[in-house]
Amino acid sequence: MEGIRKEFPGVVALDGVDLDVRRGEVHVLLGENGAGKSTLMKILSGAHAKDAGRIWIDGVEVEIPGPRKARELGVGIIYQELTLIPELSAAENVYLGREPRRLGTIVDRSQMISGTRRIFDELGADVPPAAAIRTLSLAQRQLVEIAKALSLEPRILVMDEPTSALTTKETQSLFAAIRRLIARGVAIIYISHRLDEIFEIGDRVTVLRDGRHVSTHAVRSADRRQLVRLMANRELDETISGGTTVRGKELLRVENLTRRGALENVSFSVHAGEIVGIAGLLGAGRTEIARVIFGADSADGGRIFVRGELQNIKSPRDAIRLGIGFLTEDRKAQGLVLGRSVRENIALPVLRRLSRLGVVRRSEEGALADSYVRDLRIRTPSTSQLALHLSGGNQQKVVLAKWLGCKVEILFLDEPTRGIDVGAKQEIYALINNLAASGVGIVMISSELPEVVGLSDRVLVMRGGKIVGEFNRAEATQERLLACAVGA
Amino acid sequence: MGTLGGLLILCIGLWIATPHFVTVSNLVNVVQQSTIIGVIAVGMTFVIISGGIDLSVGSLVAVAGITFGTLAQANVPLPLAAAGALIAGTLCGAVNGALITIGRLPPFIATLGMMSVARGIALMLSDGRPISGFPAGFRALATGTVAGIPLPVIIMLALYGAAHFVLTRVRLGRYTYAIGGNEEATALSGVNVRAYKTMVYCISGFVSALASLLLVARLNSAQPIAGISYELDAIAAVVIGGSSLLGGSGSVVGTLIGALIMSVLRNGLNLLGVSSYLQQVAIGTVIVVAVLVDLALRRRASLPTG
Numbered sequence: 001m002e003g004i005r006k007e008f009p010g011v012v013a014l015d016g017v018d019l020d021v022r023r024g025e026v027h028v029l030l031g032e033n034g035a036g037k038s039t040l041m042k043i044l045s046g047a048h049a050k051d052a053g054r055i056w057i058d059g060v061e062v063e064i065p066g067p068r069k070a071r072e073l074g075v076g077i078i079y080q081e082l083t084l085i086p087e088l089s090a091a092e093n094v095y096l097g098r099e100p101r102r103l104g105t106i107v108d109r110s111q112m113i114s115g116t117r118r119i120f121d122e123l124g125a126d127v128p129p130a131a132a133i134r135t136l137s138l139a140q141r142q143l144v145e146i147a148k149a150l151s152l153e154p155r156i157l158v159m160d161e162p163t164s165a166l167t168t169k170e171t172q173s174l175f176a177a178i179r180r181l182i183a184r185g186v187a188i189i190y191i192s193h194r195l196d197e198i199f200e201i202g203d204r205v206t207v208l209r210d211g212r213h214v215s216t217h218a219v220r221s222a223d224r225r226q227l228v229r230l231m232a233n234r235e236l237d238e239t240i241s242g243g244t245t246v247r248g249k250e251l252l253r254v255e256n257l258t259r260r261g262a263l264e265n266v267s268f269s270v271h272a273g274e275i276v277g278i279a280g281l282l283g284a285g286r287t288e289i290a291r292v293i294f295g296a297d298s299a300d301g302g303r304i305f306v307r308g309e310l311q312n313i314k315s316p317r318d319a320i321r322l323g324i325g326f327l328t329e330d331r332k333a334q335g336l337v338l339g340r341s342v343r344e345n346i347a348l349p350v351l352r353r354l355s356r357l358g359v360v361r362r363s364e365e366g367a368l369a370d371s372y373v374r375d376l377r378i379r380t381p382s383t384s385q386l387a388l389h390l391s392g393g394n395q396q397k398v399v400l401a402k403w404l405g406c407k408v409e410i411l412f413l414d415e416p417t418r419g420i421d422v423g424a425k426q427e428i429y430a431l432i433n434n435l436a437a438s439g440v441g442i443v444m445i446s447s448e449l450p451e452v453v454g455l456s457d458r459v460l461v462m463r464g465g466k467i468v469g470e471f472n473r474a475e476a477t478q479e480r481l482l483a484c485a486v487g488a
Numbered sequence: 489m490g491t492l493g494g495l496l497i498l499c500i501g502l503w504i505a506t507p508h509f510v511t512v513s514n515l516v517n518v519v520q521q522s523t524i525i526g527v528i529a530v531g532m533t534f535v536i537i538s539g540g541i542d543l544s545v546g547s548l549v550a551v552a553g554i555t556f557g558t559l560a561q562a563n564v565p566l567p568l569a570a571a572g573a574l575i576a577g578t579l580c581g582a583v584n585g586a587l588i589t590i591g592r593l594p595p596f597i598a599t600l601g602m603m604s605v606a607r608g609i610a611l612m613l614s615d616g617r618p619i620s621g622f623p624a625g626f627r628a629l630a631t632g633t634v635a636g637i638p639l640p641v642i643i644m645l646a647l648y649g650a651a652h653f654v655l656t657r658v659r660l661g662r663y664t665y666a667i668g669g670n671e672e673a674t675a676l677s678g679v680n681v682r683a684y685k686t687m688v689y690c691i692s693g694f695v696s697a698l699a700s701l702l703l704v705a706r707l708n709s710a711q712p713i714a715g716i717s718y719e720l721d722a723i724a725a726v727v728i729g730g731s732s733l734l735g736g737s738g739s740v741v742g743t744l745i746g747a748l749i750m751s752v753l754r755n756g757l758n759l760l761g762v763s764s765y766l767q768q769v770a771i772g773t774v775i776v777v778a779v780l781v782d783l784a785l786r787r788r789a790s791l792p793t794g
Binding site: 294296315316317319320321326328333334335336337338339340344347348349351352355358359360362402406 | 675
């Protein structure tokens with residue numbers, strides 16, 4: 001790809017970007033959110049039309065007007081957002097639109113299932129091919145998405161943050177599959193924010209910043225600090241650290257919380273000013289703890305005490321009234337009304353406070369939004385910008401602003417930095433530390449062990465719906481937490 | 489605002505095509521013709537923005553009209569009879585809301601059921617016969633004017649003004665957009681989604697009853713078969729007005745223009761002597777073209793194309 005340019009109304013997303021990818025290599029595309037990585041890949045896969053520039057595949061110049069043409073040229077893409085149909089089975093999704101047929105009309109189910117199983121085996125994926133997508137976990141869905149792309153036997157495969165929902169073990173089997181693919185001569189373009197992965201799987205790395213090509217290196221000759229600096233164009237302290245903690249009074253205590261099939265006799269407490277990390281593999285019940293305490297799901301047993309008093313929390317409204325907030329793992333599906341403005345999103349939970357006789361006082365609403373846009377450094381042209389148009393990191397800050405506006409005292413954070421770039425992550429970490437320092441009790445659920453270890457005062461490890469370990473700051477290392485989470 | 493442009497082009501075209509279109513009496517007539525559907529479409533706009541649909545509005549027009557007629561026949565004072573009709577419409581809306589929020593029925597199914605049940609109740613209450621002959625004081629609701637403007641037009645415009653204020657400035661309106669845009673995120677923000685969704689269907693029932701009073705006054709007759717297919721005209725007005733059937737976006741200003749476009753089109757085709765069969769084809773085409781243009785404009789502005 002040479003001199004690729006793409007403009008959207010008001011922004012130049014790509015400005016003369018070059019990229020060359022060789023047969024049998026993993027080429028990592030690195031850059032902060034909004035750097036243009038996804039746009040570049042969408043042009044390669046035919047989802048967007050380029051405004052200028054040329055593309056060659058195997059030495060032949062090509063035009064890619066649409067996804068179908070891209071597929072014919074052997075370009076496969078795995079999007080960050082999943083594109084599976086929930087009611088269909090894994091196998092049906094993998095073969096969607098090109099089902100094997102018998103007698104020209106009847107879909108050959110057994111061939112679909114065996115074909116899918118073959119790809120899953122190759123991936124080392126533990127997913128039943130006949131299971132409906134909606135019954136699968138996020139990680140399993142990601143694997144189905146990968147299998148779908150592989151089933152087309154692409155020559156160039158684009159992976160946009162394929163591991164963001166995967167456990168360490170699943171990531172390793174994905175990497176094994178990637179190695180098999182490159183051995184067969186497939187070229188892989190790999191987008192990731194996780195520097196560790198780049199060093200593990202990448203051959204060369206191209207850094208993009210603000211729609212421009214910054215540099216291309218062999219991974220062997222690159223070092224972490226240098227890459228981070230190239231991405232952000234500034235020195236970042238990549239070490240994550242918690243603030244100094246003054247542990248205050250107990251805010252939340254949970255005793256024997258149980259929800260059939262999800263949680264079993266979970267007990268813990270959270271104090272003011274404390275950051276409690278919850279580690280564990282996907283499906284260990286981490287998100288369920290937050291959902292049940294927040295009133296989004298009901299409990300089958302157990303007691304919840306807020307500031308020492310027994311409470312019966314039946315809905316998110318009850319929880320919010322008690323000063324509990326919940327930043328969900330999926331900000332697009334559960335955190336934001338994407339088609340409404342930043343201002344309206346921030347004001348949503350506190351609209352009652354901002355209105356008199358049912359009429360929203362716009363000046364107060366605007367002042368609230370302005371203050372959080374300033375304090376959290378949310379990058380948006382104005383507070384009337386639709387949430388949809390913000391980058392992932394800025395969207396996450398809007399969700400955080402919603403809860404700060406509620407003046408929560410207990411805040412659950414579920415994967416607070418998923419899918420956001422290094423610079424924005426650092427800012428989110430600083431915000432979390434500041435919140436704790438101001439006396440908020442924080443429960444942070446995360447799959448990123450470095451952030452759990454770095455930020456938490458205490459870490460709880462979950463497995464199979466139970467808390468199976470507790471570590472204080474001095475004891476918590478990535479190795480110990482992981483060993484505990486997998487039951488080793 | 490592509491819809492407003494469409495209305496203006498339509499009006500200018502008719503102005504050139506026929507001398508009878510732009511006369512004071514005809515223009516007043518056009519607006520007056522749009523009032524019944526226009527009033528119902530206000531409630532439909534709320535429902536559609538919230539991500540739902542209300543197929544029962546036509547039948548609610550009948551039920552509310554018959555309620556009014558029956559009470560008036562029983563010598564209940566007319567203001568009370570009118571209040572009775574409004575309460576009946578609102579209650580039916582509340583039942584729709586309860587079926588959708590507590591019964592977890594899709595809005596299409598719940599209101600499809602209500603459409604049939606309400607029609608049946610209207611026929612039962614009236615024994616299938618119209619109730620006719622109301623005092624001149626009540627008929628003034630349709631025939632009266634203020635400063636030369638027909639009363640139904642004033643009522644409709646006042647209703648649109650109020651609805652616009654509610655949607656843009658009042659909490660209920662904000663929640664309506666939020667629920668239609670992302671119901672789960674709204675519930676997780678502590679909004680009582682069930683209560684507000686129910687309220688939206690109550691509004692739809694209430695304005696349907698209001699429209700029925702205007703209709704009874706105009707016809708001087710309450711009919712159990714009144715309002716058939718009004719739901720489709722109301723939905724058309726909302727959709728032409730730029731609201732997305734997926735919820736989360738739209739405005740009553742757009743709906744008002746949508747209702748006027750349908751009324752102007754009918755009037756213009758009548759003036760041009762186009763057969764009523766062809767009129768149906770024209771109106772259907774306009775609905776589809778309006779939405780196509782709206783989607784194209786949104787895509788260019790990178791807005792959600794729901």
